[in-house]
Amino acid sequence: MWKRDDAAKPAVPAAPGAAPTHTATTSPASDAAATRPTAGDARGLEGNAVNIGKSVVVKGELNGSEDLTIEGQVEGKIELRQNVLTIGPNGRVKAQIFAKAVIILGEVTGNVTATEKVDIRDNGSVDGDIASPRVAIAEGAHFRGSIDMQKAGAKPGEKPETKPAGASTSPAPQSPAGAPAGAAR
């Protein structure tokens, strides 16, 4: 009986004992994690990220090799070819963008080129042309422009074979495509 109780006891207190220690240790961690995901994870950032704050206005060219979050205003050109660019809900960008992946929660006016993905989230807005192999547009997002999802290497099996034959015709849609995209907007 005693043995049974003893055997049972450690098991029972161990769980509540373990739980508080976990919560005690995890709570600060989770607090920290809770702040981190809102700033980083929710915006799809991993690792180091640089922020351009709400009150910051940048005019010119932005180049870098780190993930970047823009909450302020940027006008000009942004190049983060190996990294993720996030335009936060307060971000206002009037620029040509080149990045590995672009996540848009704010406003973008200009062409966006991504080697991996462009993700326009709810309330995000893009007026411009997108070129990326993957494009995701959420329900409440605004988009006006063209989307070019052709793979960079034009890998899809059937089409490249037919391409040479139509190579002379393929630039045709691009020239009018560029024109209305810029002109109409």
Next chain:
Amino acid sequence: MLSDLLRWGTKRAPETTAVPKPPAVKGIEAIISSKGLPKFLSALSNQPSPASLIDFGPVIGTNVAYLGERLGCKLFIEDLTNELSRHLKSGTMDALPDAVELRLRHGDASVDGILCWDFFDFLKKPAAQRVAQHLVNMLRPGGAIMGYFAISDVERSNFMKYEIVDDQSMRLRQHTGSGARHAHPNREIIRMFEGLTVAESFLLKNNSREILLRKK
């Protein structure tokens, strides 16, 4: 007698409760089967160069993903429903064809496919004719236009979103804005799109015609 009356009364009660049901059946969302879409897609995939496609909008993420994955095409999203709504509100529908031409400034024979959804339902004959001819000019030989056309006039009808579910079905969802729907007879559609041939025409269960027009 009294019991008969009571019974009669109780019989009528469910009938009266059954009456309000039909309006609920109208539904905001409906899935329709599409026979034109697979043919439209195959028409585009048969085009020699990577296809360029105009979507009259509004932008729907799943459509973008679907068409991009399926065709690897260049997709132009022109939210013409928004334009339509603006002109309807301001009572300037006469200016709509000009606005559409201004928006769709693609060169002649430069576009492989056009998804105009039910846009033409909201245009009267002269406006519809002008817009249709503009589309015909933009379309490349072998290209296709797919649209939905009502079979009867409706005084006030909501704009709809057409969300592609798969190759053969489409989800219809209500969109903000509404206007009068005009039914264009088949003969009129053929005249509107002079230069194109009606490749396929299907009468759908939701009482609209799904029409695929091709340019030879």
